Amino acid sequence: MxxxxxxxxxxxxxxxxxxxxxxxxxxxxxxxxxxxxxxxxxxxxxxxxxxxxxxxxxxxxxxxxxxxxxxxxxxxxxxxxxxxxxxxxxxxxxxxxxxxxxxxxxxxxxxxxxxxxxxxxxxxxxxxxxxxxxxxxANRDGLTGLYNRRYLDEILEKEFQRHLRQGLPLGLALIDIDHFKAYNDGYGHQEGDSCLRKVATALNTLTKRPGEIVARYGGEEFVVVLPYTSIQDAGKYGDWICEQIFYLNIEHNYSECAKIVTISVGINSVIPNNRNSVQQLVKGADEGLYLAKSAGRNRSVVYEKPGI
Ligand SMILES: [Mg+2]
Missing domain, CATH: 3.40.50.2300 (Response regulator)
Known part of the structure; x- marks a missing residue:
């Protein structure tokens, strides 16, 4: 003993x-x-x-x-x-x-x-x-091992407050696997889960600056929290992560944008103040993601903030 x-x-x-x-x-x-x-x-x-x-x-x-x-x-x-x-x-x-x-x-x-x-x-x-x-x-997603939505909500609020105190920009990437429903329908749910795990592992391994958090947002959506990251640098991360997932070269014969698995990314970054919020940060990234999908997917789009 x-x-x-x-x-x-x-x-x-x-x-x-x-x-x-x-x-x-x-x-x-x-x-x-x-x-x-x-x-x-x-x-x-x-x-x-x-x-x-x-x-x-x-x-x-x-x-x-x-x-x-x-x-x-x-x-x-x-x-x-x-x-x-x-x-x-x-x-x-x-x-x-x-x-x-x-x-x-x-x-x-x-x-x-x-x-x-x-x-x-x-x-x-x-x-x-x-x-x-x-x-x-309790903080982890069972399928991918990434942080789950509950933990993400908690950490985002903390990070927002921390960046508010320091007056520095907080970046966020909202990531969606393109035509994932078609992947699941075509290859079956087991292969679908395996695809989610591969993308999750890649996102987690590739995203390694200190303080960066990768979480499963739900379904085939992921979020990456980018501390101290300007909108320009968050935009560069978005383009880069799209390329990296493309290079994984995971077959996807049911995709309309490529014969391999690709992602669409919405990017936002804000300098927290008393007029904006975590919700606005996420909403902006969601807007960027919507635009990325509308423009043909397999790309990253930076949310353009009117007047900020
Ligand atoms: Mg004593």
Whole structure:
């Protein structure tokens, strides 16, 4: 029982006593990577930067106590996902209740009993990893493995707000496989699914700038979120991705535009402000896609914003 639960497990110890940190690290070093901070403020900062799975939090600390640190960790979306275990010298029922009310998952009292500490940390690491896996699964499209529509809606809103704060352009590509119904009718649904997977994998593999997100929008439609991308650069991406899918050379004898699988792409980009919205960003890309299809498909069209 000495192997790590997961090599990726990250445990943050926040304690004003270096001796306590040393003792806890010694007990837990084989359960994951250990990082530490000696004050609440530094601990919160480290939690934001490193996103630990589990935080062992000392209650009794000068300046900011453990309850306050926990409260701040739990109201910040960047850090609220971590499981917090309080470590305290007080074993009163009242302090235990207070810890749980502050959002902690467990409570360990000093003097520390190594097997108990290890058992509790293991349990909460396992629960945490299981919860993360469930969330990841819930964000994915079952057929293609890409992000699903639900996750896309969530991430788009976040990205919009982030770009709003920074005053930078957010690009979006709406992608549709040309004559896909004819493909399904001609080759059957199993081949149709296989075609969706091939295109999805290609889109995902080819789209690799940091922060770019590829999602299945529904049916044979896909969305690529292009952070910090001007309308000109988003337009270049659209043309390029059309070419790349063309080069996959997937046979499609039922297509009216080529004998291989092609895509149509609608492109939009906006600098978020308080007058526009995610809906407008998507609607513009949808307009571009409509124009791409009307113009004969197998092409990318940039949405021309009137007056912007
Ligand atoms: Mg202390």
């Amino acid at each position: 000495t192997q790590a639960i997961d090599d990726e497990c990250l445990i943050l110890i926040i304690d004003d006593s270096v001796a306590a940190i040393r003792m806890l690290s010694g007990m837990l070093k084989d359960l994951g990577q250990i990082i530490f901070a000696t004050s609440g403020e530094a601990g919160i900062q480290l939690a934001r930067e490193r996103k630990p799975h589990l935080i062992l939090l000392d209650v009794e600390m000068p300046s900011m106590d453990g309850y306050e640190v926990c409260r701040l960790l739990k109201i910040d979306a960047e850090t609220s996902g971590a499981s917090v275990i309080f470590v305290t010298g007080s074993s009163s029922m009242e302090s235990e209740v207070r810890a749980l009310e502050a959002g902690a998952v467990d409570f360990i009292t000093k003097p520390l009993n190594p097997p108990v500490v290890r058992a509790r940390v293991r349990t909460h690491l396992k629960l945490q990893l299981h919860a993360l896996a469930t969330i990841q699964l």
